[in-house]
Amino acid sequence: xxxxxxxxxxxxxxxxxxxxxxxxxxxxxxxxxxxxxxxxxxxxxxxxxxxxxxxxxxxxxxxxxxxxxxxxxxxxxxxxxxxxxxxxxxxxxxxxxxxxxxxxxxxxxxxxxxxxxxxxxxxxxxxxxxxxxxxxxxxxxxxxxxxxxxxxxxxxxxxxxxxxxxxxxxxxxxxxxxxxxxxxxxxxxxxxxxxxxxxxxxxxxxxxxxxxxxxxxxxxxxxxxxxxxxxxxxxxxxxxxxxxxxxxxxxxxxxxxxxxxxxxxxxxxxxxxxxxx
Amino acid sequence: xxxxxxxxxxxxxxxxxxxxxxxxxxxxxxxxxxxxxxxxxxxxxxxxxxxxxxxxxxxxxxxxxxxxxxxxxxxxxxxxxxxxxxxxxxxxxxxxxxxxxxxxxxxxxxxxxxxxxxxxxxxxxxxxxxxxxxxxxxxxxxxxxxxxxxxxxxxxxxxxxxxxxxxxxxxxxxxxxxxxxxxxxxxxxxxxxxxxxxxxxxxxxxxxxxxxxxxxxxxxxxxxxxxxxxxxxxxxxxxxxxxxxxxxxxxxxxxxxxxxxxxxxxxxxxxxxxxxxxxxxxxxxxxxxxxxxxxxxxxxxxxxxxxxx
Numbered sequence: 001x002x003x004x005x006x007x008x009x010x011x012x013x014x015x016x017x018x019x020x021x022x023x024x025x026x027x028x029x030x031x032x033x034x035x036x037x038x039x040x041x042x043x044x045x046x047x048x049x050x051x052x053x054x055x056x057x058x059x060x061x062x063x064x065x066x067x068x069x070x071x072x073x074x075x076x077x078x079x080x081x082x083x084x085x086x087x088x089x090x091x092x093x094x095x096x097x098x099x100x101x102x103x104x105x106x107x108x109x110x111x112x113x114x115x116x117x118x119x120x121x122x123x124x125x126x127x128x129x130x131x132x133x134x135x136x137x138x139x140x141x142x143x144x145x146x147x148x149x150x151x152x153x154x155x156x157x158x159x160x161x162x163x164x165x166x167x168x169x170x171x172x173x174x175x176x177x178x179x180x181x182x183x184x185x186x187x188x189x190x191x192x193x194x195x196x197x198x199x200x201x202x203x204x205x206x207x208x209x210x211x212x213x214x215x216x217x218x219x220x221x222x223x224x225x226x227x228x229x230x231x232x233x234x235x236x237x238x239x240x241x242x243x244x245x246x247x248x249x250x251x252x253x254x255x256x257x258x259x260x261x262x263x264x265x266x267x268x269x270x271x272x273x274x275x276x277x
Numbered sequence: 278x279x280x281x282x283x284x285x286x287x288x289x290x291x292x293x294x295x296x297x298x299x300x301x302x303x304x305x306x307x308x309x310x311x312x313x314x315x316x317x318x319x320x321x322x323x324x325x326x327x328x329x330x331x332x333x334x335x336x337x338x339x340x341x342x343x344x345x346x347x348x349x350x351x352x353x354x355x356x357x358x359x360x361x362x363x364x365x366x367x368x369x370x371x372x373x374x375x376x377x378x379x380x381x382x383x384x385x386x387x388x389x390x391x392x393x394x395x396x397x398x399x400x401x402x403x404x405x406x407x408x409x410x411x412x413x414x415x416x417x418x419x420x421x422x423x424x425x426x427x428x429x430x431x432x433x434x435x436x437x438x439x440x441x442x443x444x445x446x447x448x449x450x451x452x453x454x455x456x457x458x459x460x461x462x463x464x465x466x467x468x469x470x471x472x473x474x475x476x477x478x479x480x481x482x483x484x485x486x487x488x489x490x491x492x493x494x495x496x497x498x499x500x501x502x503x504x505x506x507x508x509x510x511x512x513x514x515x516x517x518x519x520x521x522x523x524x525x526x527x528x529x530x531x532x533x534x535x536x537x538x539x540x541x542x543x544x545x546x547x548x549x550x551x552x553x554x555x556x557x558x559x560x561x562x563x564x565x566x567x568x569x570x571x572x573x574x575x576x577x578x579x580x581x582x583x584x585x586x
Contacts, residue, residue: 074483093489100487106480110502110581119498123488151582 019086021175021207022048022071027080029066029233039232040066041077046226046235050174053201053208055218056226057265058272063233064211064226065179071209072100072177085174096124098175099168103183105160107152107167113139114148117167124171138166141200158189165197169204178210182217191250194220202246215269216253219244219262227265229272237268316359323355324348357550365554378534381558387535388523389562391451395458396519400512402459403466410467411474411500412492428464432457432522437529454535458522462515469511473504502581509574516566524559536562 029041041063048054056064069075070082073089084092092098099120107116117135126134139145142162152160161181168176182190198221201208212218218225219241227237241261244252252258328348332339339347349358357365369381377383406424410416436457443453477499485495527537536559543552 072487074486093487096489098487100484102480102483104480106478106484108481108499108502110505110583112582120488122498123485123490123494153582153584 020047020083021050021052021085022046022209023081023083024067025081027067027070027077027082029063029070029075029077031078041070042232042234044080044233044235046238048207048209048224050207051205052224053198053210053222054224054226055222056209056211056228057213057215057218058228058236058269059213059230061230061233062228062272063230064228066233067228068177068179068209068211072098074100096120096171097173098177099171099173101161101164101168101176101178101181103180105152105157105164107160107163109152112149112151113144113155113163116152116163117170119167120171126171134170135166138170139163141169141203142166142196156189158185158193161185161193162196165200169200174206176206176208178208180211180213183213190214190217195250197221198248215262215265219258219265220248220250220253225261225265227268227272229269234272236272237264239264239268313359316356317349320354320356320358321345321348324351327351327355352550353547354549357553361550362553362557365550366557369554370558381539381554384534384536384539384555385558385562388520388527388537388559391454391526391535392458392516392520392523392562392566394451395455395522396462396516398455399459399462399515399519400466403463403511403515404470404508406463406467407470407474407504408496410471412496424464424467427460432461432525433528435460436525440526440529454523454526457526458519461522461525462519465514465518466508466511469507470504473507474500476507477503505577505581509570509577512570512574513567516570517563520559520563520566 024044024046027041027044028039030037030039032038044063044067056067058064066075070077071084071089073093082089085097087095107113108119111119114132114135117138118131121131121134135148136145139148142165144159144162144166147155147159147163152163155163165181182193185193194217208221210218210221212221223240223242223246225239225241226235227239228234229236239261244257244261325344325348328351329339329344332344332347348354349360351357354361366381369379373380373382375382375386406420410420439457439460440453443449443456474496481499481503482495485499490498524535524537524540527535528541536555539555539558540552543549543555
């Protein structure tokens with residue numbers, strides 16, 4: 001895989017203050033399927049600044065998960081330019097710059113909740129005492145104190161997903177990549193987790209990339225909403241939602257400002273023929 | 278038919294009265310009794326001719342019930358009756374000191390020791406092969422066909438060759454038998470472990486990738502724990518076959534001791550009761566081994582937080 005570099009315009013890694021955490025220019029990803037090439041991503045441009053909460057929304061096949069996985073170095077782009085924290089996604093992954101939260105909790109069933117949260121710390125070779133200390137702190141942060149010695153199956157789906165968030169936070173990455181983390185949960189649990197996530201984001205100041213297919217969830221959480229469309233996977237609209245403020249409660253969803261942004265998201269989806277079948 | 282009509286209410290009544298017994302014990306008991314009953318019937322039928330001929334040669338005229346009774350007490354019956362095997366087992370297991378060469382416990386121990394060494398070797402080989410096959414893509418194509426074809430060779434054909442080859446380089450005694458046993462038992466472990474090591478779902482593997490975990494870390498923390506259920510399924514099969522391997526290994530060597538030697542000696546001298554007793558000894562030993570593996574499995578499962586049903 002070769003990602004063409006624009007050497008002359010390339011900023012030195014982490015040299016410039018306020019440099020984007022994620023910097024994407026002209027990114028594309030094509031793969032060969034049985035019935036011809038699939039354009040998963042086509043000419044994607046995006047800059048994400050530090051501390052932003054960016055949601056990616058669009059119908060299935062729009063490439064939102066693929067884009068997140070390219071940032072995470074779990075997929076290789078076929079062209080374009082991408083920098084994560086000023087380096088290639090591969091280097092960013094190797095120096096463990098991000099925590100990834102999957103659609104399912106992906107907890108290891110043979111480990112207790114505590115040992116699941118400590119898994120990345122074990123891999124990074126952190127001492128047992130510090131692992132204990134950090135896992136306790138993270139489990140408290142996601143309100144799972146007292147469940148340390150339970151096995152995953154003994155917890156509800158929402159609690160399992162919170163444990164997986166604690167696991168991603170345990171090594172304190174600057175960047176959180178979340179791939180429809182609450183998609184499998186019911187709406188009541190999801191609302192609750194959204195509020196908790198927002199509080200967590202405000203407290204920790206992390207940069208979050210969040211893939212969802214729920215418009216209210218995207219508007220409620222984000223400072224920036226990226227609307228995407230399929231065939232080829234591309235960005236239709238980038239909506240600034242920072243005017244809603246950093247700290248929000250669920251009531252904000254009734255305000256005209258919220259509804260206006262939600263409306264614009266819906267317009268974007270319609271313009272991208274997302275509602276066509 | 279009137280008899281049938283009369284039988285039905287009786288049958289129903291009996292069923293109802295059996296309710297309190299309903300559980301696992303009754304069906305198991307019924308099956309055991311049925312097998313023993315069939316066995317006695319078969320013993321009667323198969324030994325009849327020999328018994329009748331023996332009386333005839335002796336010039337003694339016997340009635341049919343007398344012959345029938347005698348079929349159950351032959352010294353070298355075609356098919357020994359169950360109680361004859363039980364008495365033989367009692368004689369060779371309980372009444373004989375375990376140090377004696379007539380003790381079945383002594384022979385069972387000889388076979389068990391090479392079984393356990395073979396099982397250990399086979400398990401180690403099986404796991405190592407599986408780890409290699411999973412990690413080195415070219416080995417999956419180049420090694421697996423050999424692994425599979427190794428099991429298509431009849432062990433009875435290859436066992437003497439192994440014994441002779443090893444004997445010529447000075448390896449004798451317990452080890453050649455163990456190697457035959459290992460040769461048979463590594464296979465289900467390799468097959469199970471390859472599947473088990475590949476069983477983690479893509480998300481669980483991607484997770485390790487996001488931590489940029491090394492292959493060794495992924496092996497120890499993800500692949501191996503995930504493969505344990507498959508390993509135990511393989512081990513249960515393997516432990517039983519490793520006993521078969523050890524017994525087969527005793528046949529071509531003309532071994533002086535072991536269940537295989539006991540079977541061989543029994544067939545030389547037409548001691549059918551001795552053969553059957555040795556077979557039962559082997560079956561009991563195999564059940565104990567499988568049960569032990571099952572027990573270890575349960576302990577491991579508990580420590581790994583498996584759901585308790």
